[in-house]
Amino acid sequence: MPHTYEYPRAALTVDCVVFGFDGGELQVLLIRRGQEPFRYRWALPGGFVRVEETLDDAARRELEEETGLRDVFLEQLYTFGTVKRDPRERVVSVAYFALVKPGAVTAATDAAEAKWFSVSDLPSLAFDHIDILATALTRLRGKLTYQPIGFELLPPKFTLTQLQRLYEAVLGELLDKRNFRKKALSYDLLIPLKEKHQEGPHRPAQLFRFDPVKYERLKKKGFLFEI
Amino acid sequence: MPHTYEYPRAALTVDCVVFGFDGGELQVLLIRRGQEPFRYRWALPGGFVRVEETLDDAARRELEEETGLRDVFLEQLYTFGTVKRDPRERVVSVAYFALVKPGAVTAATDAAEAKWFSVSDLPSLAFDHIDILATALTRLRGKLTYQPIGFELLPPKFTLTQLQRLYEAVLGELLDKRNFRKKALSYDLLIPLKEKHQEGPHRPAQLFRFDPVKYERLKKKGFLFEI
DNA sequence: TGACTTCGTGTTTATTATACACTTTAATAT
DNA sequence: ATATTAAAGTGTATAATAAACACGAAGTCA
Numbered sequence: 346m347p348h349t350y351e352y353p354r355a356a357l358t359v360d361c362v363v364f365g366f367d368g369g370e371l372q373v374l375l376i377r378r379g380q381e382p383f384r385y386r387w388a389l390p391g392g393f394v395r396v397e398e399t400l401d402d403a404a405r406r407e408l409e410e411e412t413g414l415r416d417v418f419l420e421q422l423y424t425f426g427t428v429k430r431d432p433r434e435r436v437v438s439v440a441y442f443a444l445v446k447p448g449a450v451t452a453a454t455d456a457a458e459a460k461w462f463s464v465s466d467l468p469s470l471a472f473d474h475i476d477i478l479a480t481a482l483t484r485l486r487g488k489l490t491y492q493p494i495g496f497e498l499l500p501p502k503f504t505l506t507q508l509q510r511l512y513e514a515v516l517g518e519l520l521d522k523r524n525f526r527k528k529a530l531s532y533d534l535l536i537p538l539k540e541k542h543q544e545g546p547h548r549p550a551q552l553f554r555f556d557p558v559k560y561e562r563l564k565k566k567g568f569l570f571e572i
Numbered sequence: 573m574p575h576t577y578e579y580p581r582a583a584l585t586v587d588c589v590v591f592g593f594d595g596g597e598l599q600v601l602l603i604r605r606g607q608e609p610f611r612y613r614w615a616l617p618g619g620f621v622r623v624e625e626t627l628d629d630a631a632r633r634e635l636e637e638e639t640g641l642r643d644v645f646l647e648q649l650y651t652f653g654t655v656k657r658d659p660r661e662r663v664v665s666v667a668y669f670a671l672v673k674p675g676a677v678t679a680a681t682d683a684a685e686a687k688w689f690s691v692s693d694l695p696s697l698a699f700d701h702i703d704i705l706a707t708a709l710t711r712l713r714g715k716l717t718y719q720p721i722g723f724e725l726l727p728p729k730f731t732l733t734q735l736q737r738l739y740e741a742v743l744g745e746l747l748d749k750r751n752f753r754k755k756a757l758s759y760d761l762l763i764p765l766k767e768k769h770q771e772g773p774h775r776p777a778q779l780f781r782f783d784p785v786k787y788e789r790l791k792k793k794g795f796l797f798e799i
Numbered sequence: 800t801g802a803c804t805t806c807g808t809g810t811t812t813a814t815t816a817t818a819c820a821c822t823t824t825a826a827t828a829t
Numbered sequence: 830a831t832a833t834t835a836a837a838g839t840g841t842a843t844a845a846t847a848a849a850c851a852c853g854a855a856g857t858c859a
Contacts, residue, residue, distance in 0.1 A: 435624075
């Protein structure tokens with residue numbers, strides 16, 4: 346059913362930069378395009394915004410449709426609106442960035458032609474998606490240093506070393522173990538569990554979980570979480 | 573000339589939150605609407621994005637058309653896309669925030685039915701513009717503490733006391749004079765001028781200007797400017 | 800020339816960040 | 830059982846930064 350307007354209108358899309366962490370490197374989830382333009386090229390998951398859904402809803406819907414992921418940390422990033430970013434017609438894209446835990450990762454990747462890529466070894470991307478990705482990376486780095494969003498990238502139970510590896514991967518620098526642990530624990534957001542994480546012939550590591558209640562409380566005060 | 577599409581499309585607009593500083597309070601520039609909906613209500617300057625212009629261009633164009641302002645600091649803020657934010661039809665708005673110097677202020681206000689309001693004493697606004705404004709305020713506060721954008725709100729020549737008053741107005745707290753000056757000067761971004769600012773029966777104040785060259789250099793390094 | 804008002808300045812103390820190395824603990828191999 | 834292995838876990842001294850705080854200087858105006 347066609348729709349007619351007095352003036353030409355841009356098409357509106359959402360694109361999601363989905364970050365994951367495999368324990369060593371920061372990863373991005375990409376899907377292989379099936380149609381022109383940029384057929385067979387890797388691209389960010391995304392698609393057209395429907396006229397009766399919010400932008401956030403559109404991002405969540407497209408993410409689930411194309412990757413199987415749901416209930417993830419999702420936040421609006423930036424809106425990309427240069428005139429020629431899509432060769433067909435004017436398309437404005439509201440970009441989102443998402444953080445997913447390793448659990449969600451394996452469940453999702455077999456749902457579609459989606460694949461994780463290390464951010465340090467990316468293929469050529471469709472449209473201006475490399476710019477969107479770069480913007481998302483900058484935002485992630487910035488955010489990580491003042492908000493405890495790292496937990497969104499780790500399993501529900503994690504060790505302090507895993508948390509440190511994540512920070513090191515995202516920030517691109519090595520951190521001092523003792524200072525990191527001091528700082529991370531000082532916010533009182535990590536709850537030690539009774540369990541330990543045994544892996545290999547060495548001392549097992551204490552497992553922690555994140556305290557979402559204290560997190561919400563701190564968030565209202567406009568807190569910081571600087572590492 | 574009508575334009576037809578296979579699926580319904582949202583209309584795309586830009587809205588600008590323009591901040592100014594009168595020496596005492598933080599101000600926002602609003603325009604009075606001439607048409608329905610929300611006729612006679614105050615609203616953020618803004619309008620429809622043309623299909624052949626970028627979002628940034630649209631924001632600058634609308635800002636100049638409605639307020640006479642040009643060559644201002646302008647930065648994309650957030651995109652507002654709830655379904656019913658405009659009672660007529662689906663309208664997605666890319667919000668921008670702008671900072672203008674007092675010089676531009678007086679030149680602009682008589683250009684249209686635009687008026688400055690103190691952020692602590694706002695009228696009822698059209699659409700969801702009060703939400704956009706709140707988002708902009710939060711962003712301004714956050715940004716001001718780590719980037720030297722305060723200069724965008726001051727005249728080319730300013731005193732340290734003026735700069736401090738601005739920070740106090742935006743952050744909503746009083747700052748220590750000596751510590752503030754120490755910090756502000758430590759970044760080496762303020763150039764003392766030969767002139768002094770004489771006003772009233774007391775010691776005249778040293779005038780400074782902002783050093784844009786050093787600013788650009790620092791920006792590339794990903795610097796901070798914390799007060 | 801004295802009153803008034805804002806400008807401009809330095810030091811001490813508290814807090815936070817940084818640098819740095821050895822003991823503990825469990826699994827595994829012998 | 831004992832030795833080996835490898836990561837876990839921990840404390841202190843020093844440097845850097847932030848915070849608290851008060852008074853003389855420089856002009857105008859009566």
